[in-house]
Amino acid sequence: MTLSTTYKRTGIIAVTFCTLLLASCYLYQESLPPTKRWAVPFGSDPLGPPPPHHDHADKDRCFDPYRAPGYLYIPDSHSNYNQTQWIPFTDQLLHVESLPVSSYPPIDGKDVFFTRGEVEEEFLTAPTTPKQWMQLVKSENEIRRSAIQSTKTSDFAPLKDHGVLSWLWDRRVVLVGDSVDRFMTQFFCEELGSSMTEPERHTTATCHIPSFNLTITHWHFPGTYTSRPDWWWMPNMKLIPFEERWEQLWSKTDVPSTDSTPGIRGPNGIPDLVMWQSGLWDQRMMWESGEAHAKSTGGKPSPLASRTRQMCWEELRFTTSRLRKLLQHLHLSFGPDLPLLYRTITTHRDSDAKDANLYEIDRVSRFVASKEGSEVFEWGRCLSALTMLYMDQTHPAKGAASWLWGNMLLEYLKRSSKGWGECHQEGLAWGGR
DSSP states (O other): OHHHHHHHHHHHHHHHHHHHHHHHHHHHHHHHHHHSSSSSSSSSSSSOOOOOOOOOOHHHHHHOTTTOOEEEEEESSSSGGOOEEEEEHHHHHSSSSOOGGOOOSSSOOOOOOOOOOOOHHHHHEEEEEEOOOOHHHHHHHHHHHOOOOOOOOGGGGGTTTTTOGGGGGGGGEEEOOOOOHHHHHHHHHHHOOOOBOSSSTTEEEEEEOOOOTEEEEEEOOSSSOSSSSSSSSSOOOOSSSSHHHHTTTGGGGOOOOOOOOOOOOHHHSSOEEEEEEOHHHHHHHHOOOOOOHHHHTTTTTOOOGGSSOOOEEEEEEHHOOOOOOHHHHHHHHOOOOOOEEEEEOOOOOOOOOGOOOOOOOOHHHHHHHHHHOEEEEEEEHHHHTTTTGBBSSSSOTTHHHHHHHHHHHHHHHHHHHHHHHGGGHHHSSOOOO
């Protein structure tokens, strides 16, 4: 055999081998699911630059300061509560020059001594720190009320574009919640020189600000229970299931907007923001139900009769199902693009093992929210353990807590006015606490 013949045969074998190898690779790739094919695009350099990602501008655009870990700055003097400010933690906190007190070894070998210094201006005015919307709204409200000596909304229409708050005109907020939400509505109204109206306790309440044609409507939501049992602890409360309250109470607020009846639908034909939660009432319902059914079985000891316990699994399943139905009902009534926020639950002032099920209601509410298109209003978590801000065992007082609530509400209302969907996926994808 000649040398040239040997080379030809070797070449044929090599070509055949390469062809079979490529065919095998192709068949293997075709057998994979589409998401696993061609991890590196054909013809590209596997060691080249990675595919493009969203730039920092996109991330900044959807940055939610109230969902980021942070610090609630509360002035020492209660009279200055209108300076209360949420300061989100960002890289700025990591890279700012260290304080002398953090030096090691300590300066002059002395003991470390902390002082109650003020937050540096660079943190209060950082681009990531949310605006003091309440200050802006209060100031503009005073200007408009001085210019227009009237309580009729229509008289303020010529001023709707005055200043930097034109986006606030004709906005509508609905709160599906408890007395904590009702008090926050009342305090917000008082800050702007108006009064909340409430035809009957535990039904509905309305705060209308004529200078902005802004309305907050509170729908009292006594939890997710499905009937009016004999053991219900409030004898005058006849309607419990939200389906019945919606039909007989809440729907009465869904009227065309006039000077005397502002309604609940904003410029887009739906509420501009809906906040919801059922924590404290569901907690009490589980306590009362467990105690009542323990008595009905002859008073035999039952773990469910205790007020220092977790939710049982059936309670958790029940709550999940009922909250899903509530959110689905809201979407059915107002459409799939309804801006929804789960208002995180506030604990009791003296919180202990009795609030164990409250934390679990909060967790399952967060989960249901993420699956049903609702984002999260972290006000309750921002107040964690700050019980010196309460006015009683259950309710945060007017002051730093209510000022924070107002700033947060206006922050989300501003976002809603520009289009809720723009950052909605980022809001849903956030992991929770």
